[in-house]
Amino acid sequence: MFKHFTTATWLSAIVATSLFSPAAAAADATAGKKAFRLCAACHALDGKNRVGPHLDGVVDRPVASVEGFRYSKAMVAFGEDGKVWDEQHLAEYLAAPRTTVKGTTMAFAGVKKPEDIANLIEFLKDPAAAD
Template identity: 45%
Template sequence: MRNFVVALAFSTTLLCPFAAFAQEGDAAAGATVFKKCATCHIAESDTNKVGPSLNHVLGRTAGTHPNFSYSSAMVDAGKGGLVWNETTLRDYLHNPKAKVKGTKMAFPGLKDDTDISNLLAYLKQYSQ
């Protein structure tokens, strides 16, 4: 049985190599990371600030939160099919200006993958 489990784990890693690198994240640690975002964003309520509300951001088409004036680049990204999920948000949070060229978000991004995983875990709480 042990050999079967090892073989299964090994084959899963080969078939889906990114699964080995996936991080669940810690929502409590993500709340600390979110402090970098809180100047411009709110996650726990559907209120826009300098940036759009991040309440229910997962599954949202980019550039579509009501009553927020997005850059044309963000609106165009949404029209082009950009929907915020864990993968697209991870890319955006790593380097916003590379993911959406012309975004007006001034934040340079998070370079630490653990911080991003934790932030995503925090945002998931407000996207269910």
């Protein structure tokens, strides 16, 4: 019955579900700042694009909308229907980028632990909260 779902699809669903649990309410921006180290090789929080687009204000920002960044065709298509990087979409993408956006040029394999994803999103919502 569920044979058409991949492991990554199930993982994304589990991560997204766990982020909206009571445990997610305890997400820690300081721990998220540490988790951001995985992202910092390609993304910045200073408004400047690097290999990837800057992540200032990414939470609730429309997908593929950063001025001056050249997105892959796959990412542009993913955002064509007005999708925004809400917490659920971010959780799914961070867990399995290449499954969530098939054809993405982002080489990162994904964040494995749901608590790291929750903390990372908490940090991205308000980086100053980690200081």
